[in-house]
Amino acid sequence: MSEIAAAISAFGNFVMAFAAIAAAVVAANGLSTWKKQGLWQRDTELAKNLFLKLRSRSDAFIELRVRMVTSGEMVAALERSFDPFDPKEKDAAYLAAINKRMIALQERRREMYPDVVEATAVWGGAIESLSKQLATLETKVLFAHQDVSELSGNSHLPRSASEQLKTDRSVAFGTKDDSTGTAYFELVEKIEELLREKLHGGRT
Template sequence: METLQNIQSIVTALAAVVGVLIAWLGLSAWKRQTRWQQGRGLAVNTMQSFFEFKRVVLAFPKVAYFQYDKDSSEEHRVDAHTAAAEQAAAYCEILENAFTMFESYIAEAIIVWDDDFDEIQNRVSDIEHIVRGAVLSGVSAINPKISTSQRESATSVHHSWKSDFFGVNEEKRSVGMMLAEVQQMIEKALKQKKLS
């Protein structure tokens, strides 16, 4: 009788140990799945925010090309500058919002995964600065209140974004290549995480 009770106690103890082990394995699997799902969501959001940033950047030449009209009246030049400044401010706000959204996902990726995304963040920041500078130089290029030399300097920067006779725009092509490189970097980093 005592042997039967001992065997029953051992079986009960083993059942408890097996139950704990099964529970631990189940929780571990659930934890891995949850982490993967969160990582996958972060990967999707990162790519979507990059594509939105890319769309906004590539819309720049359509949005903001300004031409100084030296033959018009001072009032007309001031009005044109004011309208251009408003248009540039609206575009820069859209650009800033797209950049900030992408940057927030990259910051989260750096925290969640590691620093593979630092170079990506730096490159996207460079693109944002290049485009913002071109937009603001366009506004300065038609500002009637600055000196001719300042206006000419801004015009030279701004005109580099204008397509030539054959429709070729070297600055847009250069930024497009930078965007393509960043996209490849993101895809490579996500593949290394097995999330893309």
């Protein structure tokens, strides 16, 4: 009788031990799933933020390279009305509008920077590297606009400066002879491809 009781007790202990192990496995799997879900949510949120800020940044780049400036944009930039028939007034209003676009692009880049740093911390440096290459092209266009602003008002430029002005205008406004825009949006597409991977649950 004691042997039967001992066997029953041993079997009970085995069942309890098995149940404890099973519970631990279930808990571990649950914790693993929770962690994966948390990582997916983090990646998705970061990718969405970067996608939106990248689009805002590239839109500002496009706008900066549009040659036409509306009278409304010039008034907003000057924060006052101006005489459109006065060449000096009109030039000042135009330059103010271009300057406002330049500031907007730099602001969009700064807004994206914290998310780029976070992406580097959790995904590695691929997006940061591409973003730096974007910044290089943006700076090239910004400097071209500055040169155009400085040289355009001078009607007695030497030949070399006139050639430089022609090149600067091509970079600033994206003529068919300039490859800056093509290179820029190739980089944008590469970043977007990386972000789509994150949005679809991939991890690199």
